[in-house]
Amino acid sequence: MGMKKQVELLAPAGNFESMMAAIQGGADAVYFGIEQLNMRARATMNFTLDDLEAVSKLCQKHGVRSYITLNTILYNHDLSLMKRIVDEAIKHQISAVIASDQAVINYASSKGLPVHISTQVNISNIETVKFYAHFADVMVLARELSMVQMKEITQAIEREQIKGPSGELVKIEVFAHGALCMAISGKCYLSLHTHNSSANRGVCIQNCRRTYDVKDRDEGHEFHIENEYILSPKDLNTLPFLDQLLDTGVSVLKLEGRARAPEYVKTVTKAYKEAIEAVQDGSFTQEKVDTWMAEVEKVYNRGFWGGYYLGKQLGEWSDSYGSKATTKKVYLGKGVRFFPKLGVGEFKIEGHQFAKGDTLLVTGPTTGVLEFTAEEIRVEDQAVETVANGVSCSIRVPEKIRASDKLYKIVAA
């Protein structure tokens, strides 16, 4: 088993651009937040209840499963919104809800909406799997388990025939890529302590990503901790050992990143899609791993490590603030119109200049992510080599572009 079973690739969507990017990258399913009851509660990373119909239609059109994250701690005043989100999810045929609070688990399961148990529950052993099997068919394991521990859990599910409400064996989901916490998920109160801003209500301010001094309180000596952001783990990346990860018998691979840009979502999703297929058809090689690694290094990352999966005792800490991505995007301007017969898009340039041969990126809620080389550029119907800021130009594009799109160039970081 393991190698040949269906593996679902689950990608993050903080907005319509990223949702489209996930679909283009080859995701089998997407997860997203509605309103404020999820782990990325800030409004810019979420959809509203009014978006639910459009989200559902988009996912159904592309044959992608849709999961709502509803996994914060809940107070009494949240219960009616929680129920409304679940009711609306059922109405719009959303595939499942990702939950951690028993209020959500109980309500959704009583209404027949499939429940996935969030990593916020920190499932770390088989008895806990048995407990949640009363309510859920899919469970996300704590991110701190090793692959040995994952395999023990999936084997026990098979051996003891632990089934969820659907009557099928419980499926295990694990994080495959993206940011990690320095604490076991949900067990961190740093942000609440310093800023009243609870990670468990989706507003972590990420104290762990900063650099700290240590002060000797007896004599006042201060030490800067050498070279390391000691609370900031590098990002999880399982591409180098994806064959081993799938061999543990996990069924769903989750990519973190609802706060990430659409090109991040597409790049990472695509790399993992190809890697899963390579493992399944027996063509997973180091050479391919190197190619995928070069791709995911281009987009946001804090440096990579294998998380806790390889059984290392302590984390690997980031040595810098922010991203180590090898490329970055520079804003050029916005889409104006598309000429289908010519295959040409008109853009208003208002950020920076660009030139023939530059790698261009178009993102938008319907367009998703489109990357191509600027080969044919015209200004006032004359072919040109460069386009200055403030000018309107037309560019040959591989697909339709729209007035809701933004244009960027990709440059070395």
Place this chain on the structure above:
Amino acid sequence: MVIITHHRRKCIGCNYCVELAQAYWRMSKRDGKSVLLGAEEKKGVHTLRVGEEALEANEAAAKACPVNIIQVKVV
């Protein structure tokens, strides 16, 4: 006079304002966000004009708000 403004749409429902200035704030059971009692709404911004006695508690609420959507001004 004290003017309190609330950018309600961005509220995450943490409950701090209610804890710190109970006379002025309530949690809505409809959408789980806080309500500035008696405020007037204009383009999503809720505004309440009150006396100086409201200052201390509401400044504490504004300071505690994790998403910085409460402003308190003395005019």
